[in-house]
Amino acid sequence: MNNLQQKAQQLLESGNYGLIVGYEKGTSGKARPVFIRKAEHASKLIFDESCDQNIAVYLYRQEIKHNKKKVIVANHHTLKSIVELAAENQVFDGDFMVLAFAENGDIIELNTFEEIEKHVATLYHGLTEAEAAMMKKIEDMSLEDRWAFWENEFSKCIKCYACRASCPMCYCPTCTVEINQPQWISVPSHTLGNLEWHVMRAMHLAGRCVTCGQCGKACPLELPIQLLTYKVALDSKQFFDSVAGTSICADNALAIFKPEDHENFIR
Amino acid sequence: MERKLLTKDSYRSLITKLIGQNYQVVAPVKKDTMIDFLKISSFDEITEDYIVTVSSAKTVAFPRNEKLFDYEKQNKKLTQQDFDFDSIPQSVLIGVRPCDAFGFHSLSSIFCWDSIDKIYTTRLERTTIIGLSCNKADDYCFCTSAKGSPGSTAGSDILLTKMTDGNYIAEIVTEKGAKLVADFSDLFTADGGADKESLLAKVAANFSVDDVLAKINSKFEDEAFWTEQAMRCIGCGACAYVCPTCACFDIQDESHGGKGHRVRCWDSCGLSLFTLHTSGHNPRENQGQRWRQRLMHKFSYMPDRLNTIGCVGCGRCSRACPVDMNIAEHCMSIIEN
């Protein structure tokens, strides 16, 4: 048994905790979320590079609300989402404990939002090199090429909403796509409606997206839609110095304003 | 069943001629990062480098969006333009894996259950399915547990099996297949008698779907079991949308002013609002109940009412699932629990 498994076992045996949300080995060497309730199952837990999924989405699940105190094994994506969810009052201080990992692999216990916030401050918040390169590739295109690029991508979207379902910040019980009076977003998955859906999704995540990339990872058709929310995240930082997932009490960029906000396009 | 030889060159000419004769030829194509069924305009677009495509072949008979009719309202007068059956092209669907081909059987049983869905059936009637046996499989494949096999002919009109020299064994399965072979008889030559079995992928049968069928009804009321099974599931539509046998759809009107059309588009029982009533009541209010519905539909309701299983073991849903809900595993845990 490794550290994590031992720790999990102790926590469950102590009787103070009723559920551990973490990762286990899934199909073909993929990691996947797991829910451990019994100490004897603690050995299923893993934590390695394959565990890059953001699992904060489970924290507000109805099915675990009644559970006794919970523990979540969190990678840096999950940690940032927890901070953002805390800022938006979707999770509650003291409701769960976080097990994070130091660079040397040591387990760090984080019990309060303040501790989580402090720990998250030590993490890197930008895009990875590969992600930044993808952004640059698109930004360097001509306007026509950008349009062609996205038109092609949007044409593939089948509107399965896996991107929405896997994003921790998409927690609205009724999404705008489900509003039909008026019908903002068409239900059929044609390119125009898909474009509107993705613009809407990105706009609703402005100042809230923690750039975890989970939406893109979830897409069965491999649309690089995370780049759209990265774009609004980067702009929120540039224009408003707002970085989601860094502060447990910040208002998100589009919910507030400053009289001195500066633009150069309004006549 | 009649067997012929189709050399790789003849295969190329066959496809080229079909395209030349204005057949709509739909084949696995590598588009950007993934391989999916797309309309092709040349043989070279086809790829064989896939286990299964991301989406299933069902799009040919049950497209993700389908316009059912147009309407226009002018000066209080309503005119309607019905579905134009002539617009359905003669199609040849190639590179279809045996699991996918068999999927049409399940799909048809739904679309022809009490009333016949004429659009679906016409599309399928005008489609000749040229299957392609599997020479490789992955950890998600479980056709052999679901009454299929990597070389099964069921569902295909012609089944090709690629030999080591790059030529194909062509098994002529149906009359439709025979007709196509007759139309291009010069391309199909005498079979050399190669051993098909040795060319196929090996897919271990880890369970028998009959055991799932036998057990699943008794699990219906075990709420805790389903809740636990569905804990990971985040309730998207990915699994249903890529599944060759999932048939749920939504009917929507898309209109601009007085003009519009009615569209049928995919839907999924995994989505939380799927069963939401106007009253506000939702009979399947949690993901456990929705996941149960998905499995019950495939392994109980369809076998009971339609005499077919609703899963062909292609593993697509599990590959597409963002949280690795592996349906084969779930089947096994139904048997074991």
Added chain:
Amino acid sequence: METNNTNSFEPKVVAFVCNWCTYAGADLTGTSRIKYATNVKIIRFPCTGRIDFMLLMKAFANGADGIIISGCHPNDCHYTSGNFHARRRWMIFRNLLDFIGVDVNRIVFSWVSAAEGAKWAEVVNESVDQFRQLGPATSYQKLIKNSEFQEVE
């Protein structure tokens, strides 16, 4: 991609304006008998803060070649801060549109107060000129057409 036939082309323009400043300003333009381009269909909103970005998307989807959005100057909002919120939203939205390849010159943003009848005429005339230069929004129109009916690609 976009064709320039500036001679005959008259852009379809939608203007989303707030009730308290720009709408009143436009009224003043009229009562002052200042002439301005007739391409614009004005839609009145209580406040720029209420102009959802989806309305702009819908305007394009319904064939607009250009859009004007206008409201009270900063610090003049009837509801104190609606325009400040709107400004942030536009900053993000405009860049996002640019990122997906929409020409943001097809959207003009302005502050026009109830006293600025002349400015409204100027904004409209300049915008219409600008949109005329850009030509019809063909890339968007192609998208609308292609999306009418989409089956197997």
